[in-house]
Amino acid sequence: MLPALTPWQQRAYVQACEALTAGHFGHATLITGPEKIGKRVLAEHLAQRVLCLTPRTDGEACGVCKSCHLFASRAQMETLEVRPDGSPAHPWGHSAHPDLYFLGYEINSKTGKPRSEIVIEQIRALTEKMGLTAQLGGMQVVIIEPADAVNWHAWNAVLKTLEEPQPGRYLWLLSSNPAQLPATIRSRCQRLEVRLPMQQEALHWLQQRGHPDALAAEALDAARGHPGLAAAWAAGDGLALRREVVKDAQALLRGQADSVQTAQRWLADGRASERLAHLAEFALREAMGLTELAATRTLAARFDAANRARDLLRTPAREDLVVIDALRMWR
The missing domain is CATH 1.20.272 (Zinc Finger, Delta Prime; domain 3)
Known part of the structure; x- marks a missing residue:
């Protein structure tokens, strides 16, 4: 099962779902927000909704179709790759769902260590994947994280994908520093922002997670109001x-x-x-x-x-x- 959405993630999720229902959710979306604010969890909840083969009347994933079962299986998989800073990242090609792709830091075959950027060979492989018919007959979703790590040569290949969108294909770029992305990329993406919550809401959320009041307040102050960072610091x-x-x-x-x-x-x-x-x-x-x-x-x-x-x-x-x-x- 995916982690439950926080209140600030839920607000962005509702915004995206309204656009999906109205048919205004574009081929490419740039999901932005500070590090550790929960952009990937938000993207995975949206992916589960989009990929469901028999959605409920409210548009939410049914939880029982083949797509939902496969999605639940991939949610339980161990992460086999880490980012250069040691934090977990979804590896390319390790999704149990055939129509859900993650593109992140790849292991360098020469050094055996994660690359420091997303390279053009990965984008080319992504383009080939997106050119295939969805195996379950529904949608396809590609999540690139962190989009800030895509190098400039690889962006040219991404741009081609953005300029020639295919029906039933979604490309979501997750970025903590969208200003680092080329203007040609940003201009072709819709934007979905996960914003920091008000202090009282963040403090209440930390307390609900079992952190003592004083510790939660200290951590939130140290993190300058960022509940994700505060939770990580308070827990460790x-x-x-x-x-x-x-x-x-x-x-x-x-x-x-x-x-x-x-x-x-x-x-x-x-x-x-x-x-x-x-x-x-x-x-x-x-x-x-x-x-x-x-x-x-x-x-x-x-x-x-x-x-x-x-x-x-x-x-x-x-x-x-x-x-x-x-x-x-x-x-």
Whole structure:
């Protein structure tokens, strides 16, 4: 079974369902929203509805047809691939449903590690899949996540698919940074946005998940109102890691820590990217309320350096040098 939709996912889902019912839901849709806000869960709920062979009178999936049974089977499959940052991702070609395709980071056959981008060979394979007749006689759905990772050469192949839509085919692009997508792609897609909820709604949701009030409030504040991040941090050691990052940054500012040694420690457990995200958030928080231009510029440079380092960690660049450069901004 798919995870239940959160209130903020439900709002986007209802919007999409209304467009589907009215026949206004286009061939290609760009589903946007912050990381960990639940874009993929939303897309999978929509896919189950679209692929159902005998939908109910309200348009929802029946849960008993062959498509629904296959969809339930694929929902229970173990994820066999991870993103470069270690988080799970749907692998290409591992859907138990013959008309549902996921396109994400693929394992590089030469290195045995996930690629840092989605390449043109994957898009070409996708195009071939979409050219085939739906095996169950219904619709076909392709979900590309993260769309931000599609490289520029591959976008040309995607553009051809967008310019020559076929009936009964849906292409959904999931992106946390839609501005990074080519304008030619964005202009050819409808947009469905998953927005952050109001603080009280997010706090109530965290409490319903069993997090104590004080912990939920601290996590939500640290995540700047993002319930997905707050839930992940409250359930694990994310808040402790954040406190550690702040402590390290303050030690660097006072000259009580060394950038090289700190970088080595950050890289030792494979969570450097997560620490850099906390570092960027700390810089942003420190900049709030400042009126001095020089200080604001310094913190903006630190914020940019931390985010740039996160991006570089997805490339073949030397990880130690990348993290050291970001930390040196705090000396």
